[in-house]
Amino acid sequence: MFLGSSYKMSTSKSKAHFSTQTLPKAAITINFFFSESFLNKHFQEVELSQGEPQPGDLYLFKLLSSSLQCCGTHVGVYCGKGEIIHFEGVTTKNGVGGTLQSLLEYNEGKVFKEGLRQMQRERKLSRVLRRRGGINHKDLELRVRKAMDNDPPEYNAISSNCAHFALNLLGMDSTLLGECCIFKFCSKESMSKPFQEVKLDQGNTLPGDVLLFKKPSSMAQSSKVHMGVDCGNGEIIHFDGKTSSRGRGQRLWDNCEGVVCKENLDALRSSGRLVHVLRQRSGIKTEELESRVQTAMTSIPPPYNDISSNSVHFALKLLGTNTN
Incomplete structure (x- = not known):
């Protein structure tokens, strides 16, 4: 979903022109990875006050950059032992990280684990989702080990992002994201x-x-x-x-x-x-x-x-x- 500056058109006979007008709440969302219809079909929301997290739970964190006026969603998977595994683009020399990588370019990807408590301190938790029907924990363990042992794939905000990575860990077809969010922007x-x-x-x-x-x-x-x-x-x-x-x-x-x-x-x-x-x-x-x-x-x-x-x-x- 795009929210940002919009066009204002003038058809005056004296001078026709295009101009841009900044919207009051200028922001973009990178969480087009998940539509609500997709989430409701495959996941249920979890209230963590009602129990401990389970391996395979999806953690959705809000991202905010005051300088770029951009917000989005970063996705990680709880893999047990108080740890989250997630995938990001490597930060460039000018300090701009994987969240706003160019949509046209592939960038170096990085897979790593962080402590759940540490991530909750550093990033604002949006919601926690659990796959309907559950998951095979042994299969998840094997995928997590493989993701940590192998060279990570390249990162791309459209076709190879944190959401694709998370769904693949759960044994789901990540191409479903494109089908459920066909309009991308x-x-x-x-x-x-x-x-x-x-x-x-x-x-x-x-x-x-x-x-x-x-x-x-x-x-x-x-x-x-x-x-x-x-x-x-x-x-x-x-x-x-x-x-x-x-x-x-x-x-x-x-x-x-x-x-x-x-x-x-x-x-x-x-x-x-x-x-x-x-x-x-x-x-x-x-x-x-x-x-x-x-x-x-x-x-x-x-x-x-x-x-x-x-x-x-x-x-x-x-x-x-x-x-x-």
């Missing part, structure tokens, strides 16, 4: 209210339909979920950041040059990169959409930022939808 719950999903095999899209598609990065292992809008005439309009000269995207907290462009919709569909199509339940006013599209194409675009000024903000503002 928008919570499924918040998008389901104003939008309904359109099946990809049920005819052509309509102007105003929101298209979620995979945008490959320079690394074959990683991809971003991008958002665009069907603007008619067989085209899709979307907002992106200009790739740096080194061929790699900007970090989450950096701005880069923004680019508004149109692409052929049929080409996108035939490429296999189109993942979901959403349609606004209340419908759209075609003339207003055309006006906003023209404004976006003829104005100088704002800087692009993965957190505060991204394809999601752009697409929703084109539809006249609040990005809160």
